[in-house]
Amino acid sequence: QQQVKQSPQSLIVQKGGISIINCAYENTAFDYFPWYQQFPGKGPALLIAIRPDVSEKKEGRFTISFNKSAKQFSLHIMDSQPGDSATYFCAASIINNLFFGTGTRLTVIP
Amino acid sequence: DTGVSQNPRHKITKRGQNVTFRCDPISEHNRLYWYRQTLGQGPEFLTYFQNEAQLEKSRLLSDRFSAERPKGSFSTLEIQRTEQGDSAMYLCASSSPGGGSYNEQFFGPGTRLTVL
Numbered sequence: 299q300q301q302v303k304q305s306p307q308s309l310i311v312q313k314g315g316i317s318i319i320n321c322a323y324e325n326t327a328f329d330y331f332p333w334y335q336q337f338p339g340k341g342p343a344l345l346i347a348i349r350p351d352v353s354e355k356k357e358g359r360f361t362i363s364f365n366k367s368a369k370q371f372s373l374h375i376m377d378s379q380p381g382d383s384a385t386y387f388c389a390a391s392i393i394n395n396l397f398f399g400t401g402t403r404l405t406v407i408p
Numbered sequence: 409d410t411g412v413s414q415n416p417r418h419k420i421t422k423r424g425q426n427v428t429f430r431c432d433p434i435s436e437h438n439r440l441y442w443y444r445q446t447l448g449q450g451p452e453f454l455t456y457f458q459n460e461a462q463l464e465k466s467r468l469l470s471d472r473f474s475a476e477r478p479k480g481s482f483s484t485l486e487i488q489r490t491e492q493g494d495s496a497m498y499l500c501a502s503s504s505p506g507g508g509s510y511n512e513q514f515f516g517p518g519t520r521l522t523v524l
Contacts, residue, residue, distance in 0.1 A: 341515030387450045398450025
């Protein structure tokens with residue numbers, strides 16, 4: 299059973315556009331929601347994270363929007379760049395367990 | 409670079425053989441995690457150590473899998489009698505002690521296993 303559902307599976311965006319990736323969860327015990335970025339041949343790297351008592355967090359061009367009542371959260375990448383082309387994973391945490399979504403492969407076209 | 413390191417980076421083996429992977433965490437991190445990632449999927453939790461104690465194991469960790477962290481530093485993951493279904497990327501992560509219920513996990517580059 300997938301603890302965290304992620305969509306879309308793949309996304310193509312023009313340079314300068316906004317990339318939006320969505321995730322949903324069921325378990326209300328999750329207490330931390332990180333997003334990871336993974337390049338081919340590399341391990342995932344933490345991009346940005348949010349706790350459920352906050353509705354939005356912004357770091358540079360990356361923003362997490364969090365809707366606790368809907369049990370949904372999303373990643374917005376503003377002014378998308380070709381260097382952002384990677385696979386993005388949302389995740390949810392209980393204590394030290396991380397449950398990952400299935401990933402979104404983002405391609406930013408120059 | 410003092411990040412998480414994993415060796416080997418790639419391993420090709422024949423079905424039925426045993427394989428062992430090594431993970432060296434960030435030096436001051438006392439928590440170490442193993443994950444498995446198959447193509448097109450996110451990492452799946454396998455097991456977790458705090459210092460040398462293995463505190464949690466996933467149901468994915470069958471009896472053919474064993475992990476150790478003998479001195480609370482590096483860790484090894486052994487797979488006995490490998491099967492083709494074991495082909496995956498095996499990721500190691502570490503985190504530091506701290507307050508709160510969650511600590512940022514830093515991932516290594518992974519070991520890609522191919523079972524022929």
